[in-house]
């Protein structure tokens with residue numbers, strides 16, 4: 556079983572002819588609401604691939620919170636440990652997208668910011684028995700530290716979104732940053748070449764292995780002095796939103812099923828590639844037969 560401790564957000568998306576400058580009002584298109592949040596996306600990614608998944612998180616006592624819990628439940632995620640929080644709104648992401656597909660995002664964490672050590676302690680039995688626990692950086696450090704302490708299985712830490720000066724909790728087995736997040740953790744410029752990425756990953760000595768996602772360039776797997784480049788699957792990508800979430804969810808599933816790291820990374824690349832061929836976050840996430848097809852192609 557997989558435990559995901561993390562954020563649930565309602566994404567409010569508005570297409571706009573251009574992004575407003577400070578003080579400007581822009582008339583945009585119709586508002587769309589989608590379930591999102593890195594934690595929830597990763598939980599759905601894993602559940603859609605057939606894993607038993609339980610989410611630990613918080614939503615507000617409002618219609619958005621109810622909708623997010625329902626969306627998770629419909630995806631097959633156990634929401635027993637998604638707590639309704641009085642006095643805080645559900646987390647929202649306010650997203651504008653221009654005609655070129657470029658977006659700006661403001662996240663209002665709301666109830667996600669209230670997730671604390673006590674929430675993880677309340678889920679101690681779950682975390683102890685989970686074969687993989689998955690964490691990100693959209694909830695307070697305190698919750699992540701407690702989750703690492705309580706986790707009985709493999710801990711996968713996705714340091715997203717990038718937070719300058721963020722510290723990875725001690726005890727993480729597997730760190731999964733993209734290039735920008737790797738730069739935020741090392742305090743150095745974004746690494747370019749494979750050698751630079753490998754060198755940066757080696758600076759992060761706390762984790763057992765580092766899996767750096769490189770977008771359309773695939774993944775660099777760094778373990779000790781060794782590194783291995785796994786190319787991305789070639790696909791006609793139309794929207795890479797949540798590719799990282801698709802990757803983390805799938806990686807957790809493969810590891811929970813006992814795959815070795817290299818095999819798990821190849822499988823997760825295939826699942827993430829599938830997600831880039833469809834628009835949106837949760838609707839784009841892959842089903843198991845699609846991953847098999849992608850690997851066979």
Ligand code: ADP
Nearest residue numbers: 733768769770771773787792798799824827828
């Ligand atoms: P994030 O969304 O966190 O920035 P990445 O962009 O690195 O993460 O994407 C995560 C993974 O998704 C990559 O390692 C790769 O396997 C897959 N991926 C992303 N973009 C593409 C693409 N254009 N073609 C194929 N696979 C992709």
